[in-house]
Amino acid sequence: MPAKSKAQQMAAGAALAAKRGEKKKSELKEASKSMEKSMTEKELEEMASTKRKGKKEHVSKS
Template sequence: MPAKSKAQQMAAGAALAAKCGEKKKNELKGASKSMVKSMSKKELHDMASTKRKGKVEHASKS
């Protein structure tokens, strides 16, 4: 599933880094903290590898 915004893509990248052991899980904040618990490495990789071109900074909550 592709990321809907730049912020979501960046959070997925941080969660993936923590899941792979490149970053400590206790350094995560906000959405990335819940993503690391609820998503698989493949799902995080797919979301983090989304191209940023044309994405909004933050997706609307509607």
């Protein structure tokens, strides 16, 4: 599943780094912390590798 915004893509990258042990889990913030717990490494990798061109910074929650 591709990321819908730059923020989501960056959060997935941070969660992926923590899952791989490249970053401390305690350094994660809200979205990336829940992503790290609920998604597999493959899902995170797919979301983090989404191209940023044409993506919005943030997507509204509605």
